[in-house]
Amino acid sequence: MKISEKGKSVIRWTSCLGLLAVVVIYGMRAEGVTGPWTEPENKRPDMITIDAMKVFGDLERPGVIFLHDRHTEALSSKGQDCSACHLKETDTRGQERLSIKYKRLKDTNRNEVMSIYHNNCIQCHTEVASEGEKSGPLVCGECHQEKPDIVSSGQPMGMDKSLHFRHVKAHENKCEQCHHEYDEKSKTLIYAKGREGTCRYCHMEETQENRISMRNASHISCVDCHLKTKAKELPSGPVNCQGCHDLSAREKIEVVKDIPRMERGQPDIVFVKREQPDPYTDPEFKKEISENLMDQVPFSHVAHENANDTCRVCHHAGMDSCVTCHSLKGSKEGNFVRLETSMHQIDSQMSCLGCHETMKEDKNCSGCHEFMPSGLKTKDPSTCVSCHMKPLAEIPDSVQPLVLAENVTNNEPVENGSVHMSDPLAKMLLESRVPITATYDEEDIPEKVIIKKLSKKYEPTELPHRKIVNTLMKNIQDSKITQYYHQDPGTLCQGCHHNSPVSKKPPSCESCHGAAFEGGYPYKPGLMAAYHNQCMGCHDRMGIEKPATNDCTGCHKEKKK
Amino acid sequence: MSDTTAHVGSPRYSAFNVIAGIILALGLVVTVLRFSGGLSSVTNLDDYNPWGIWIGFDLMVGVALAAGGYVTSAAVYIFGMKKFHSAVRPAVLTGFLGYTLVVIALHYDVGRPWRLPYPFIMQQGTTSLLFEVAACVALYLTVLFLEFSPAALEWLGLERARNWAVKLTLVLTIFGVILSTLHQSSLGALFLIAPSKLHPLWYSPFIPLYFFVSSVIAGLSMVICESSMSYKYFKDKMDDTHMKEKESVTLGFGKAASLVLAGYFVIKVIGIASDNNWSLLATGYGAWYLVELLGFVALPCFLYAVGVREKNITLIKWTAAWTVLGIVVNRLNVSWIAFNYHLPSSERYFPHIAEIVISIFLVTVGILIFRYIVTRMPILYEDPDYPQH
Amino acid sequence: MKTRIIRSTDQMEKTMEIHTLHDFFSHTKGIIYILIIAILIGMTVFWKFLTGGDED
């Protein structure tokens, strides 16, 4: 069929416009069509994204989702071990270990590394598949997934006190087997006694200069050591992903309860240190700022050691004392967070107040503390003295303040088995406090309170007042921190009898709470809401399920007609 | 009504008449149900979906497709395209009937139809775009009535009144364009108030502009469709001028439609860019949006162009029909498919069979009235007593 | 007499003061709609006046 001149022109125009359309649509797509992504249901602790090629620039395809444990299991079922994938290398101490890289020791160049992965992965998958077994993917897109249908549930792992103790025991107190630091002169890793810190102080999230990332460091050291120990048929730590990174598997790790303190020359009871020379006592500085500083805080390091799992909880960037970075005026090392702020920051787990605030969320505490405003600003300033204690009126002459500062800041190694030092003044201050282990006497606590005012519909409510007090008291009896901070037998009563001074006979609820929104004033709950919120809120926080919050007759007996 | 058609060539019991009769009967039944049992008895409307196809199709589509009236009269009387003169009266008639049916449809949809004049006589909700739509539709209906009146007056033989009405042509045409610009765009602007309910691909600050420009497209395409339908069914009613001009109308309007579609396509794409909605194109709604944009805007634009270049009347006619369908799709997308996109499917709306019956009923009524008028009044031919020029 | 008038204006200002954008628009758009009608009629008359001098 012959195409007319007209037809030809139409075809020409069609193709031009078509081309334009294709270009435009492709351009739109390239603009970045990333639809909403929902988290896949499928979670595994051993999911790794292989993106080793990143060191050579942008990835051409999305990284590969790799399930490490699944490969380990598959290989071991065929009698193969880690060496099937990981080559042997020699570490700086001349010892042999497994490289964490796949089938190579170095990232040489893009093509080479890529072919190492492609050739070996695909070859193995093909072999397994040819044996008629279930095998990994062979098609590009099945490994390189833009939107993987699996998500990592792996949790970061860390060493707590118990784990540390077990390692210390297993290594027979040879700290140098793990703790090291980099010596600039000899350019080697050396062990410095008394300067041990946590791994994370040096090994950061990402590899920096001659410090490998925490992730690499822990996998090279921990897993390699566990493997070697296992090879010796000795009890060893986990060698697969889930052993450390899966929450439920981690729960199975043995926890040692009574652990002797770590030996690193840390103090027992001291004052929270200020820098030397103290800028506030510096004559130059004195002119600017009033001499009336807050009283120093006596701090029981040993009590906090016992209460916490790791040193990292407080010592988040180094084993030095807080003031090293958080000086009174703030310094660059401490990100200009002043000492004051660093201790009082309510939203930080590393600050005193932040951590103590979290402790109030405990079931036994939150029933009362839930209703109390949190944070420094809204707090009653009289509570400052519970930490910033007034100096004792009489100090025996024999007591000399300990000049501890030099001992710690100059990092002198402390001999093994040394006595932990205490500042006698601080110790005296803390010991001067009487722990509160009881509230008022039984007969002073009303046994029952009858609440008649709430409703016309129900019988009066009997509040088992004494029973409640006793239960609350029993719950906190063993808590040292409670005993320390509840400074009066009546402190406990303040949980309900709030916003009035501590007293054996606190004012009744009606003295403050009246009708709801009196005079259009929305700031204070009415009596009914005050009762309901207090009772239900406390029950809810303390996990008391009966009576249910919306079951009226659980507390109020139906009125007989 | 059927007896009147008998003498114009179609038998009393033709298939069309029988089907139309059935539809009318069904429509009357639903009408009774609607006004005795309330909306819930005949519609699937609920509190999440207060507007169904009676608004989405009957009002939105109806008004858009009735745009031929102002488009054609503006082309002829204002832009001086005298050669399209024969298309004016059919277009104005289509427009007039379209708007009449829209108003009738509203009587079904609103709760208290007798209160429809309330916005003008009781309280003016001047901040409402619906007030603006209502005012313009009411005024434009009057304008269309006056524009159409010469044909009726010629038929009735009222010469003086007819001459007086003809004198108003220019004023009416200008009023028509103003009012149409306003309410066509405002129908889109109705949705400006609900950015959280209309899918972002369809919601745009430019939506009034989209509605206005697409109404021009709808008007042009409807004139082409309507003229080809008239030619098919009322050939015997057409005079020589109409026959002669028919082809040039189709070609001219096809060319115009192609051009406006191109502009429409461009502003739609700019709309996506200005809201940075590119990523949404990769979603399910995005695919449907692309169907609308490429299939019902870009494609007819191109086909019109080919048809005009090749003087392929058949292609233009089919493209016109496709474009009209595209307008239907667009209006339904905005008012129904992309509306309430955030709701779970269980809360979404799907029309009740009775709603569809009423919509078809009204379209049928429109066609019947059109037939009634065309077979009597000088629409497709010039009254020899009243030569236009 | 005079003072009373002033007070009533004050009261009016107080009660008629517009507090919401919606009320403000109701007010302005109301005026504008009246203007629109005036414009439509005025424009027609003005066009007649403007073209009155033309011969046809």
Next chain:
Amino acid sequence: MSISRRQFLGWLGAAGTAGAGAAVGKKAHAAASKRFEGYPDSDGVLFDSTRCIGCRKCEEGCQKVNELPEPDRPFDDLTVLEIKRRTRAGVYTVVNKYDTGENGKGTVFRKIQCNHCLEPACASACFVAAFTKTPTGAVTYDESVCVGCRYCMIACPFEIPTYEYDQPLTPKIEKCTMCYPRITQGLLPGCVEICPVEALSFGKRKDLLREARDRIQKHPKRYVDHIYGEKEMGGTNWLYLSGVEFEKMGMREDLGTTSAPELTHGALSIVPMVVGLWPVLLTGVYAINKRKEKINREEKERAVAEALGKANAEAQAKLSQTMEKAENDKKTEIDTAVKKALEEAAKKESDDKETS
């Protein structure tokens, strides 16, 4: 009598007021700045979801004070909380339960009712101005003018207004009125009054905002740092506090802060511009075309005239030519005839001579 300048200015102002007053009868006081903060002392309700226990008492209170129909299931049947409900005809408010899966804050309740926007979308959308934002903060509805177009339901971002779909001829919109009749008498809204835990607090909106901020500050861990309704859609008189993301309680957080009048203002303000400019444009185009036509016509006429003139001249010329020719012919004829006659006469004379 001299007129002081102040008096003169006063008159100007009065004239201005009268002018505007004649049109609508309101004085646009703050027109210059176009910033409106809402009625300064309007009332509101603060809903604190961390206090709500899901007892449905508010539903009961609402039904009682508004004399609404009895519920399908009694108010003490808490199993209805398992279903997601919404406001509907005869039900101004509902409480829904949401499982958020968050630690310690697992199950939360949320009360749904009209939020009484500072700039109500329903009022903005209504073409008979049936909705009023009252100085108390309550948005009220006037049934007596409602046409039943349901545009308010389209407009409401919170999906609150409901419609009596089963009423054939007298359907109306129904929604919470913040108990307008009660609050104007100094009473509390039905739901607030009955709430046993003061999950609902009633007061001036500004006081409630202060109270809400205070609660957030005092209990930073209990609340998310957001007061829903402070800014949403231009702000609402009903405010919300929550311990979980509002999204998890089925409240949309993507509504933005633009109020309904702002959303539609652009489109509405173009209306008068179109009315003002379209006639100019269109009559302009018309005039241009007419002029073009006129020029065309004149040119045509001239051409016709010219052609006609030429044709005339030609015809004239032809005529005269023909005439001339005819004359010549005649002349020749006569001449010939005369000649012939003379010749004949001469011949006859000579013939006569010869014979004689």
